[in-house]
Amino acid sequence: MTLYEKLQADVKQAMLARDEVARDTLRMLVAAVKKQEIEQGKEITEELVMTILQAAAKTRAESIAQFTAAGRNDLVAKEQAELAVVRRYLPQQLDEAQTKAAVAALIGELGITSKKDIGVLMKAAMAKHKGVIDGKLVQKLAGELLA
Structure with a gap:
């Protein structure tokens, strides 16, 4: 099972589990992969999916920093939950x-x-x-x- 197929399967699992954060985050990731596939006109590769996942994680980490600085704890919690979902699919980072x-x-x-x-x-x-x-x-x- 490819990483993209796993994302699609996990969207269904999140829907069944009524996990809105995971469902919405995974749907966004699947949509981003499909968008890149259409724009580039190439098949979906593991490298493409990994690049999209890394970009999504980076975006959320930056958003967390900005929302923390602005004192928006509600949005910080939302972004942290989404980041946790994205990180499930990324390889372990070196400390x-x-x-x-x-x-x-x-x-x-x-x-x-x-x-x-x-x-x-x-x-x-x-x-x-x-x-x-x-x-x-x-x-x-x-x-x-x-x-």
């Missing part, structure tokens, strides 16, 4: 310690010695750990390690 170890290993592997080469490090880190590493955290840790 800060694991990311730091990965960045340090890449710095040694690539022979990077100055902050000027952070772009090369970022490209390598994002390619090697695609989907499981946070780019902002990599950039922050790289800056610390190369300081």
Whole structure:
């Protein structure tokens, strides 16, 4: 069963369970995948679905930060619930310690010695750990390690 098929099946399960948050979030994800399929004119791939899931998670995380700053706790709770649904389908992200170890290993592997080469490090880190590493955290840790 592909990830897209799992999303579709889970929409039905959420409907049966009367879980409105999961149902609405999953419907939005399925619609986003179909929209991309139509726009690109290609078949749905796991990579496409994963990209859409990552974008949805990022959008919700940013919304949570903005709503928290604005004091909108009702919307914060809604976005957190939706983010929890989206994260069920994403691979486990590396924590800060694991990311730091990965960045340090890449710095040694690539022979990077100055902050000027952070772009090369970022490209390598994002390619090697695609989907499981946070780019902002990599950039922050790289800056610390190369300081």
